[in-house]
Amino acid sequence: MRGFQLMKPAYAEAVERGIAYSMLPAEYGGGGLSNVDFLIAAEEIQAVDPGFGTTVLVNGLGLMPVWYYGTEEQKQRFISRATADTSGEFIVGYAASEPPGSPGGTANFDAPAAGGAGMAVAAVRDGDDYVINGRKYWPCNVAGWDGQGADLNLVVVRTDSEADGTSGLSAIIVERGTPGVTYNLISTVGQRSAQNSEIIFDNARVPAANLIEGTAGNGDLLINRNFAWSGPVAGIGAVGIARAAYEAALDFAKTYTAGGASPIINFQYPGYVLGDVAAKIEAARAFCYKTAHYIDTHDYHGEMIGAMSKVFSTELMFDCVYKCMQVVGVNSLDRKHDFGRLLREAAVFPLYDAGNFGMQRRRVHGVMADPSFDPRTVMDHKFQPFTKEMEGIGTVQGR
Structure with missing residues (x-):
């Protein structure tokens, strides 16, 4: 965590220079860089410190799905909010990986098996909210600069407990300060200037409007x-x-x-x-x-x-x-x-x-x-669709 916090001045400069959100579309305040342009910048950053490069990258992992799958209102509420911030501290996390155990999940999130195979962090609809329970392990940026949470975290959750991993997952934005969410920092052997953390959800209530619309069943x-x-x-x-x-x-x-x-x-x-x-x-x-x-x-x-x-x-x-x-x-x-x-x-x-x-x-x-x-x-540079039928291969014995 100390190494991550030491990068805060560099991150503030990255925000000021437009690097921190350079991968996002210009219409929502991002840099509008092509992926090729982004790679040119990313090599120079990561040749010096790949951990810092990871911090910037995860801003994209957290917000680009909002661009891909969100409503116009969600794009304005989350992407434009991040890119318009002037503090130089606004940061976004992305949470997918889970630990084994109880509660816990598996890395084979797309396993075509019922009964909770794959991701197990559950989001249950309750009126105008989703109630989230479970654990994530290894996600980057999610604890924020002070260990109390990033400004926005995109979290992949199981919204259908009866469905398998290819149809029961969705993504929801969990905002900083949400009650029932705590973080445990992980000490790593490499990229120590990045931040990895465990997240524990204990009846955390998140507005249903934060579920990224196009991800419902498509997490x-x-x-x-x-x-x-x-x-x-x-x-x-x-x-x-x-x-x-x-x-x-x-x-x-x-x-x-x-x-x-x-x-x-x-x-x-x-x-x-x-x-x-x-x-x-x-x-x-x-x-x-x-x-x-x-x-x-x-x-x-x-x-x-x-x-x-x-x-x-x-x-x-x-x-x-x-x-x-x-x-x-x-x-x-x-x-x-x-x-x-x-x-x-x-x-x-x-x-x-x-x-x-x-x-x-x-x-x-x-x-x-x-x-x-x-x-x-x-x-031949042809488009290769990726479908649910291509998922889960080798994750279930006998398939």
Whole structure:
């Protein structure tokens, strides 16, 4: 939490410069950036501090679904409220993940099984309100700067206790100060300037008007669309960290002689490894740009390619950071260099943002297994619809 709070002045400047809400449409006060433009900025931010990049990214994860699925009144009430704030502190959270246990849920939110499989945070209609109970674990930004709640939190909830994960989920905005909502902060090993938290809902009453209209029964599609958008952003963050490691290792290799007659860059191993790393960075960056352009030109859909680019880039870049450490050798373990931090940051990317060995690969699998799938879709820049029939593959034994 301390690292997150130290980023508050930087966040205020990001608000002032239009970065904090740059991904949102200009008609509601956002920056109106294309996804390609947003990635260019995101790489520069995340090459320095990916945790801060995550904080900005989550503003989009929390508010872009309001743009996609909300009524005009909801867009004005939530998006325009965020972008018009002049305090430099307004922040938005996004809550999907849940812990096991009781109360608790599972990561396979779209499991096609009844009886509470998947997400279990329940929102029960009671007059003009929804009453929410349950726990979320790992969401970012949700506790706000003081641990008492973000200004707005988009929370995926189960609004139909009898339906499965492909039809019983919705999304609702929980505002700061809502009684019955508490937060427990999580201490993480990487991206420590971002904030992760547990949320506990205990008969929290939220106005029914805060349920994002188009998400009713479609919270599953919202989650897949959200993480498709964030996939290349995570990917470009990994590119930024690998770039930082590559430039540091190259500088080391050009100045360090290991007691020999010339710097180690003049030997084949450092030269070949760093050449490979440089090529992989360019490949991953190009894939992220392609993905962002695809999303820009397909109505902010890219469920398959978004997952592909995230998996490919984050795993490849983790390997690149470690290869750079091998070039530097045992000196990379010396804290006077930055490789230890870069390795920790790199390790986060394949694990967060829907997890590569979780939702990301499952989404690709579900699209590929569908009878309608054309294997040349991405190559030919064709629109690939993502449907409920593509969800849940591999989550129930025997399916």
